[in-house]
Amino acid sequence: xxEKVVEAIGLKKSFGDLHVLKGxxxxxxxxxxxxxxxxxxxxxxxxxxxxxxLLNQDAGVMRVLGEDVAGLKTKALNAxxxxxxxxxxxxxxxxxxxxxxxxxxxxxxxxxxxxxxEKQIKIEEMLESVGLPHTIDQMPSELSGGQKxxxxxxxxxxxxxxxxxxxxxxxxxxxxxxxxxxNLINExxxxxxxxxxxxxxxxxxxxxxxxxxxxxxxxxxRSKGTFSEVFAHAEDQQVKSFYDxxxxxx
Numbered sequence: 001x002x003e004k005v006v007e008a009i010g011l012k013k014s015f016g017d018l019h020v021l022k023g024x025x026x027x028x029x030x031x032x033x034x035x036x037x038x039x040x041x042x043x044x045x046x047x048x049x050x051x052x053x054l055l056n057q058d059a060g061v062m063r064v065l066g067e068d069v070a071g072l073k074t075k076a077l078n079a080x081x082x083x084x085x086x087x088x089x090x091x092x093x094x095x096x097x098x099x100x101x102x103x104x105x106x107x108x109x110x111x112x113x114x115x116x117x118e119k120q121i122k123i124e125e126m127l128e129s130v131g132l133p134h135t136i137d138q139m140p141s142e143l144s145g146g147q148k149x150x151x152x153x154x155x156x157x158x159x160x161x162x163x164x165x166x167x168x169x170x171x172x173x174x175x176x177x178x179x180x181x182x183n184l185i186n187e188x189x190x191x192x193x194x195x196x197x198x199x200x201x202x203x204x205x206x207x208x209x210x211x212x213x214x215x216x217x218x219x220x221x222r223s224k225g226t227f228s229e230v231f232a233h234a235e236d237q238q239v240k241s242f243y244d245x246x247x248x249x250x
Contacts, residue, residue, distance in 0.1 A: 004030075005030050008061070008062050011059070023060065026047075039201060044216055051064060082110060098136070099151055107159075135151065161194065170182065181205075
């Protein structure tokens, strides 16, 4: 069995009377992609915020790369976060910076021993890896939605994270661009040997990218396994209705 890079055990989180996570368990093994499926407000973002130390759980344990996240001091927590890459839903590019400057920014902030030439080589390599070397001097406003997503992924990869988090990677994109982004997630995993969590409500994305998936409904993972294990004979009516409402055959 491969090493567990994320291990959530009995995780609970409430906000007043709102019980968002009701004792969830989830593992991510090195080199695999796990998809967390769920409707808006299901608790997907809360799970991820606990994982990166932005929220503390009320009960249970969250371990990332062998570290108990809730017990980490600020310095150790920041060091852990550098090993986790976050691809935001809106790409989170700086509008006033060129693509080159957007990719250079995390290097300037976090990697102090690179020469200017080494930074440029790394930037060019990352852009090549997402198929957009020609955009290096463009502004975000000149890019399509799909291109922005790819640049956002490149900027995340430039720090060589061990774990990638993708937040709704196909949201707002046309079907062809969605497939391109799904393929990119798979290419990143294969080329950079990352372990990935994909947060989505897009079942096509889940089917194409996920080695395993977990359906988060009413604060609990109601079904876990491969795509076929979760949906082929779904007896849970909410899981089944999620499939019936959402799925587009690819």
